[in-house]
Amino acid sequence: MLKDVVRTKTYQDVIYKNKHLFQDKIVLDVGAGTGILSLFCAKAGAKHVYAIECSQMADMAQEIVKANNFSNVITVLKGKVEEINLPVPQVDIIVSEWMGYFLLYENMLNTVLYARDKWLVDDGIVLPDNATLHLTAIEDSQYKENKIEFWNNVYGFDMSCIRKQSMMEPLVDTVNQNQIVTNCQLLKTMNISKMMSGDASFTAPFKLVAERDDYIHAFVAYFDVSFSVCHKMTGFSTGPRSKYTHWKQTVLYLEDVLTICQGEFVVGIMTVEQNKKNPRDVDITVKYSLNGRRCNVSRTQQYKMR
Secondary structure (H helix, E strand, C coil): CCCCHHHHHHHHHHHHCCHHHHCCCEEEEECCCCCHHHHHHHHCCCCEEEEEECCCHHHHHHHHHHHCCCCCCEEEEECCHHHCCCCCCCEEEEEECCCEECECECCCHHHHHHHHHHHEEEEEEEECCEEEEEEEEECCHHHHHHHCHHHHCECCECCHHHHHHHHCCCEEECCCHHHECECCEEEEEEECCCCCHHHHCEEEEEEEEECCCEEEEEEEEEEEEEECCCCCCEEEECCCCCCCCCCCEEEEEEEEEEEECCCCEEEEEEEEEECCCCCCCEEEEEEEEEECCCCEEEEEEEEEEC
């Protein structure tokens, strides 16, 4: 993730170009990893930074902090945010790179919201403070044939039971922007400063309008994040028309091949829920229909990100 220039450089720019936000402030870094965000904050003039990391990486972060002579500014705390006793009653800023694939898969959003409610001062800042989830549709016959249809005939044997499973598993991969057939639809906006933990589960309608005559084999989801409290609005997109990030895009393959003409549209509803057994997993239900000149389809599909 450190090699993800879009991700890391955006956070660096947000912190270094907005030192007025960090000067003499107490900062909490949720899910600190190597501590790179904590180092940025310390260098930007933070009074103190508390870096919480529950994995073994916390030990490495401690060494990195010491090697860079920030031990007097950065305190690494090993453990879960929900179980940590913070040495201070409140913090001024929370920074975190909490986003997962599809924004919400294996993410730390609930942990950030927990830390916000427990420690952030009333006029405190959460960075990033906004996230949006988007949907588009693509032509992807070759890959669908290799990934999905392959199981119908495997060296002369029927393994279509695996096909059913593979259809339900969203694919995280890089989509070529030339594959995009429709417009992009905003599904969900999240204000991290104000939202509640349950808001991460939602149902949203969509309407994807074809920009050319083509076939649709899959829906593609991606997210954007923004830092609106900066002197100048800053953020990044994980969409197929933007620079590469390690989040790539999330591809949801359709049972049907949709033959769509320019100007026609696919309408539907997407429901996104945290899995009840494991809240870090995501259950997705998509209802979609196309009533076109050459194709009439109406279907409900379910996906599971595990």
